[in-house]
Amino acid sequence: MSRLSLGFASAILVLTGCGTRTALPVGVGSLDGGGMADLADRLDRSEGNPPPDLPEENPPPDVPPDNPCRSNDECDDGDDCTVDICTNGGCARAIRDRDGDGFEDGECGGTDCNDRRPGVFPGARERCLNGRDDDCDELVDCEDEACAPRPECSPSCPNETIGSALGNPVATGTTDGAGNDSAGNCQGGDAPEIAYRWVAPEGRRFEINTFGSSYDTVLYVRTSCEGMELACNDDSLGLDSQVFVTVRAGTELIIFVDGWSTSVGDFVLNIN
DSSP states (O other), rough: OOOOEOOOOOEEEEOOOGOOEEEEOOOOOOEEEEEHHHHHHHHHHHHHHOOOOOOOOOOOOOOOOOBOOGGGGOOOOOOOOOEEEEEEEEOOOOOOOOOSSSSSGGTTTTSHHHTTOTOOOOTTOTTTTTOOOOOSSSSOOOGSGGGTTTTSSSSOSSSOTTTOOOEEEEEEEETTTTOOOOSSSSSSSSSEEEEEEEESSSSSEEOOOTTSSSSSSEEEEEETTOOOOEESOSSSSSTBBBBEEETTTEEEEEEEESSSSSOOOEEEEEOO
């Protein structure tokens, strides 16, 4: 008989060495050609023989690292600007980034202007009024245009700068429409004012007045916009005001031209 056809699932008992019988399941099919090869493979597996070994890919050759190491200490190059670690059997180095913000320390040639604050790095948001250059553009707080919309960065004092000018007058203008942000100890609480920054050209006593103004002026002088008041006067010559200050050369003063009560108008500022 050239072919034994099985029309149903069955098992074949195979006599192996030492008379042991092994039962092998046989599925529907024929036991010739490929069927016999399959049977032989099943027989091998039943005897505990492993399947034929498949060819393995050649493993990559071991490449020794350029700087072999077993610990981080062996990688220390003595440079405070580098971070030295032993990884995968070799030394790896990177420029120091102490605050971990992704920007290397500026002291070590990187671009981070403050490597002790992770919120300070190139391109960071400028946080106004914190006294720091957050975005590393060398502009602090109100110096940075990003802070321009802040009211604190658009001060009303001083309104103008007149350098170290002397004479009659050094400035003219009007307080009509100006802000009412300051007041002197002698008056000026409800009227608008104009503030001038002036620097003493020499060390001596100076006279400052509003002679020739068209309304009831109040004049006061401070060391800064919110600083100590050095002099204040309401009426000296008629409704005009006059004060005297003695300062050293280079002293910066803020001169306020204000008004009595709610008075506003055109003024003349003289310094002699």
